[in-house]
Amino acid sequence: GAGVSQTPSNKVTEKGKYVELRCDPISGHTALYWYRQSLGQGPEFLIYFQGTGAADDSGLPNDRFFAVRPEGSVSTLKIQRTERGDSAVYLCASSIAGGPQHFGPGTRLLVL
Amino acid sequence: DQQVKQNSPSLSVQEGRISILNCDYTNSMFDYFLWYKKYPAEGPTFLISISSIKDKNEDGRFTVFLNKSAKHLSLHIVPSQPGDSAVYFCAASWKTGNQFYFGTGTSLTVIP
Structure with missing residues (x-):
């Protein structure tokens, strides 16, 4: 079956701009996660949705980052006033309750 | 504070031999552990997991051992x-x- 998909696969933007990153989870997966991975590091947790609600957003670095999942399926990660330090690979994962997280290919964000 | 550590950034093994990748953690509350495999430009792929009630889980060529x-x-x-x-x-x-x-990853190279 179809895995987790993320769009765009690459995004280049200028400092100060707004970006949206989209995640389509595996059908039927109620849990959705966003992670950020910098070079040479493992994925770092940003936010977790159970259904439509954010069950844990403790990993969001500051209020420039926001994520939504209005219908409990597709999720959008939104970054306002981007900074060069936001450059990273943004990974989305989904899972059924108690199961392993299945990751998408990621969106490579570069802020110039 | 890195709660999951992989102290070997790289490992080279001859084809046919055993590869052993190690991981240490600091939080005794962890009760579910997984290994993911990642190719360049792709998201991590789930490989194998183990819960804290077990000390070994095997799946084909892959075995995870847990020493609580x-x-x-x-x-x-x-x-x-x-x-x-x-x-x-x-x-x-x-x-x-x-x-x-997540740990910071170990790059495995299997030499033909």
């Missing part, structure tokens, strides 16, 4: 194949649906 007293887990791949060359991340979590904490 030492807060240590390892992944054994035998026999190693060139297609196993990738970056391997260990991850840990506690309670269902919680975020995963």
